[in-house]
Amino acid sequence: MVDQQSADPAIIKGAETIDLQEEGSHGVLLLHGFGDTPQTLSLLARRLAKRGYGVFAPLLPGHGRDMAAFQRARAEDWIDAANSSLTRMQQRYAFVSVIGLSMGAALAVLIAADTKMISSLVLIAPYLGMPIQIRLAAATHWLWGPLAGEINARNPRSIRDPIERERNLAYGAVTGRTLFELSKVVKRSRKALPGVTAPTLVILSREDPRVAPAVGEFALKTLGARDKKLVWTEGAGHILTVDYGREHVFSEVEKWLRLHDGRSATAAEDDRAAVERP
Template sequence: MALLPGAEPFAHEGGPVGVLLCHGFTGTPQSLRPWAEHLAAAGLTVSLPLLPGHGTTWRDMAATGWRDWYGEAERALLALSSSCERVFVMGLSLGGCMALRLALRHGEGVRGVVLVNPSLAPDTKLFLLAPALKWLVPSLRGVTDDIKRDGVHEVGYDRVPVRAAATLPELWRLTRAGLPSLTRPVLAFHSAEDHVVGPASMAVLRAAVPPHLLTVRECPDSYHVATLDNDADDIFAASLDFVSAHARERTHE
């Protein structure tokens, strides 16, 4: 199956500090490509994989679930770790949830986490109903393109495969359960107006992550896909500063 234009993965070999970027549910690397290129231009080694079932048709995605997507992200992390001395994980929406799970499972192998509007709870009706709806309907209206900036388009599916969406509660549950034991610093960006991920996810993050590890920055002029929106440059600059600061820190594990 041919890829959607712009859905290609991105990789750049730079210095000893590496960054893994994870795109969101039904999205593609295109939503994070400017971010990845900004980090690469600063000399970092960058990996931005295309998750299984994404970038072609929603029917392909219907045959996959969170374990497939997470497995690909984990493979990319291990490959990055084999060539870099220090590694960070970053993600948008569902990609943010997977970034947190990677940090929880790989401990000292991850230096820090950067999140943009992470998805950590079933806080929209679509995802609340998916486990039941999967037996009734194959797809629902898509969630891509929640961008405030005029003329900007997110490459992704215009339909959500319900069977794939029905696998998300398990990932959310497993990730939330581990957050109190997180040992890595987290920088989270939050859009005040988000039509995809509701307030429950940020509430989960604030309540579960040890306060001394969590920094939250607002994106006042962006919707959900803030990495393509009006606050994107601030996200890129702040995430690079975060990497620069924490790559120099000593770890004690």
């Protein structure tokens, strides 16, 4: 089922929040990327729901509507939405895992660092580092942004599968202001990595045009979690949940969730402490 957003005429058809409630004890929060929508997570959401997980993938503020709405959205809005969505899932389920894609992975890091009550964390193509030229553009957005307006940001290599590329509902454009808001999320999430203790899986493509391999390796090294793993996939671009090789991604996600099913991060840390205690 979809939530009340389905009745909002401003939302692009197919971009609505995904809300698949199940009777089990384990819920999964899915967070989409910058300028994109939950549509990129729909295949994974349905897959997890069939496995008995409750799934919630919110449409983030300013997304799935138009560029004017995107321009008005702020980093704090996205972070608040991620936090409130986690609270919603924790009220429904005894155990909650969080999966983020691209900027959604950066948001997932932020909320995971703030709570120890997450069973597991999955970061798919995590946008945790901006190339220097984009960082500079974001920092000086006030200077050039009003003159440049909307900038085409589509990259055909982000989704190599032509059918899925055609289906994608992303804006495909940025402004100076939206880049600046993205940079704030990235900066905060990088600082938050050491505070993440939940078991964390990082999934990256070696052909990702937006996330360099070094970013994934940095994330793995910096994460505070003791239980962490980096998995590489081949043939896909950036949106790994719809691109070539997505079945491999889904399989790795399922295995990670099962491995940590029914356990909070706090319980896992307590177990490790007991084992290590002399």
